[in-house]
Amino acid sequence: MPSKASGKAKVYTFAETPIMRSFIPSELPVAKAHGLLLGAIGPRPIAFAGTIDSEGNPNLAPFSFFNVFSANPPVLIFSPARRGRDNTTKHTYENALKVKEVVVNLVDYSMVHQMSLASCEFPAGVNEYEKAGFTMLKSDLVQPWRVKESPAQFECKITDVLPLGTEGGAGNLVICEVLKMHFADHIFGDDMRIDQEKIDTVGRMGGNYYVRAHGEALFEVPKPGAVPGIGFDNLPEDVRLSKFLTGNDLGQLAGVSELPNETDVNEWRLTELSDLFVSLEDDPPKLEEELHKSAAAHIAQGRVHEAWLTLLTFNN
Numbered sequence: 001m002p003s004k005a006s007g008k009a010k011v012y013t014f015a016e017t018p019i020m021r022s023f024i025p026s027e028l029p030v031a032k033a034h035g036l037l038l039g040a041i042g043p044r045p046i047a048f049a050g051t052i053d054s055e056g057n058p059n060l061a062p063f064s065f066f067n068v069f070s071a072n073p074p075v076l077i078f079s080p081a082r083r084g085r086d087n088t089t090k091h092t093y094e095n096a097l098k099v100k101e102v103v104v105n106l107v108d109y110s111m112v113h114q115m116s117l118a119s120c121e122f123p124a125g126v127n128e129y130e131k132a133g134f135t136m137l138k139s140d141l142v143q144p145w146r147v148k149e150s151p152a153q154f155e156c157k158i159t160d161v162l163p164l165g166t167e168g169g170a171g172n173l174v175i176c177e178v179l180k181m182h183f184a185d186h187i188f189g190d191d192m193r194i195d196q197e198k199i200d201t202v203g204r205m206g207g208n209y210y211v212r213a214h215g216e217a218l219f220e221v222p223k224p225g226a227v228p229g230i231g232f233d234n235l236p237e238d239v240r241l242s243k244f245l246t247g248n249d250l251g252q253l254a255g256v257s258e259l260p261n262e263t264d265v266n267e268w269r270l271t272e273l274s275d276l277f278v279s280l281e282d283d284p285p286k287l288e289e290e291l292h293k294s295a296a297a298h299i300a301q302g303r304v305h306e307a308w309l310t311l312l313t314f315n316n
Contacts, residue, residue, distance in 0.1 A: 043203025051095035064204035105150035
């Protein structure tokens with residue numbers, strides 16, 4: 001088995017060019033193209049879709065071809081694709097064509113194994129709520145049932161079903177307008193916003209992998225302010241082509257609205273970097289290298305202003 005270290009992501013500096021492998025999807029077996037798409041495009045949220053057939057039998061199945069596409073009107077879209085191995089369609093898709101209603105339940109970490117059990121291909125008419133041990137909750141505005149254990153449940157009417165093809169692996173877009181939303185009280189913070197730590201959702205990756213949106217997996221990226229950042233095109237060339245600064249580093253440097261002034265840069269050099277400049281005054285390339293390393297360390301600690309002060313001392 002490969003070691004954990006072999007699975008670590010390669011981090012490139014902005015100046016480096018990664019080696020690429022390229023494919024034409026139509027030239028690949030469907031299973032190979034499917035694996036590459038799902039292995040690369042993730043994490044994908046999971047629509048745990050509750051539907052009923054024309055006789056009222058409940059069905060419950062998860063789909064990771066899913067997201068929210070509009071807030072006004074509120075629209076969710078998920079896609080129960082045709083099976084690649086035999087080109088058959090799934091019960092959810094067949095139900096959506098007959099009964100234009102669905103409940104989209106979200107999946108949190110506490111129910112992920114039950115959700116996986118519900119993905120088994122049980123015969124038509126089998127109740128996956130019961131098979132997977134979920135509690136059926138009666139909906140208020142639609143016929144399909146909700147999943148009590150889900151932290152967020154969306155009662156929807158199906159406004160359209162759009163087939164994307166007729167061969168195995170082709171998707172079928174189920175377009176859903178949200179009529180009513182239900183959220184577990186425990187996922188809210190004090191500000192009545194949904195707390196991203198508390199909702200604890202899971203996302204689908206490639207193969208058998210999932211990801212948990214919790215703890216160290218979560219991080220914040222502040223949105224740009226009202227004043228635009230200076231942009232990559234205004235970065236000094238030595239900074240843009242640095243061997244030690246990544247694209248994320250440069251994105252933060254380029255996000256500032258203005259650079260530190262010359263007085264602050266000179267003061268920083270005298271108070272914080274004096275010893276470094278003295279020790280490397282006869283080796284400018286090494287000095288530049290150390291300054292860039294120091295700037296990268298500042299950025300890693302969220303000190304973008306200090307990183308700029310450090311970088312600009314060399315240019316000065």
